[in-house]
Amino acid sequence: MEIFKYKYDELFDPVLEAFHKLGGSGTNQEVEETVIQLLSLTDEEVDDVHRGNTSKLSYRLAWARNYLKRLGLIENSGRALWALTSEGLKTKKIDKEQSKIIVRKLSGTTNNKNRAKKQELSNLIAKSDELNELTWEDELVDILKNIEPDAFERLSQRFLRELGFSNVEVTGKSADGGIDGKGILKIGGVLSFHVVFQCKRYTGSVSSPAIRDFRGAMMGRADKGLFITTGTFTRDAKKEAQRDGATPIDLIDGNDLAEQLRDLRLGVEVQMKEHVIIKPKWFDSI
Known part of the structure; x- marks a missing residue:
């Protein structure tokens, strides 16, 4: 039985309002606590688990932040730290249906029903460090639970x-x-x-x-x-x-x-992709 019933798109406006109440920036935890207060969520709703160690609230807030970032309303300067962009500072509410259309275009998907929906989700997760992090964290926690x-x-x-x-x-x-x-x-x-x-x-x-x-x-x-x-x-x-x-x-x-x-780096290896940038003007100065 689902206790927490807010969908990710229903959290767009509460997340934006939370950032405005926090002065334009905040950590994941600060935003989550503020959203809890704004929506008057019960402890049962807050503790409702999505999968593994991630609550439905935290998981859907991660999706909401990802969409808002793709829409250019928020940006993250570090892990778990977000801030409103100049456009976000001017925005208090957004049209949810219009935002979905924009995000689909940004993700390079069409409206071809299930195939497009699955492709959209894959593209969004691939471009979101936060959603990717939830995936590998679940895998590692499962290992820890079984030692x-x-x-x-x-x-x-x-x-x-x-x-x-x-x-x-x-x-x-x-x-x-x-x-x-x-x-x-x-x-x-x-x-x-x-x-x-x-x-x-x-x-x-x-x-x-x-x-x-x-x-x-x-x-x-x-x-x-x-x-x-x-x-x-x-x-x-x-x-x-x-x-x-x-x-x-x-x-x-x-x-x-x-x-x-x-x-x-205890039991975890992080592989970084190398990106080489050539600076032609540097050679002109030799």
Whole structure:
């Protein structure tokens, strides 16, 4: 049963409005939170999963951003960071049907029913780093979900060391009150933070009670907590992790972990295409 019922084209105007409310630019997360507020979405709608670790809201927002980019209304200056173009700053609402026609033309497709529709989708995905990223992230998260628990703990240990943690120990086998490990993070060679972590291979969503249990186990033993999972976190869990007056807990879900492993080149190889540009005028100056 589908809970989140907004289609990607129904999100065009909310996304544009979100950017205007954010001052003309924003990250994926900021835009998503603003859209949630604008549409008064329930937690059930926000947490409705599309596939793997990606919610229907996040997936359809990615499509909406891709279309708006193709229409010249937004641009991305970096991964997960977007801004309104000069045309976007002047635009508050768009005609959805007209936008579809324009995008089909930009994609080089015709109106030949299913074949054209499939070709349009393929072209759009091929030209969108964000949609491509969702595809390989799902594949990597599926692999992580199927490795042995102790292997996942060793991966988490290696992952934290690569991020700059020292004295990283895995303590999960000692049934240490829900704490799977601990480490020390030193900032600028001066400030040190004692961090405890929990790493779980979940296929579903981590809820707020799990966050509260973890916080209870770490009380008086660390400055911060880190919860790593191959699954996702419900909206309530995210709120609980950063609740005012409580020890803060940082959250890394499956997609976040996949991105970090990509950046650290842990089990992931990134191949870059070489593009050679010849500068004839350079030779004139010899």
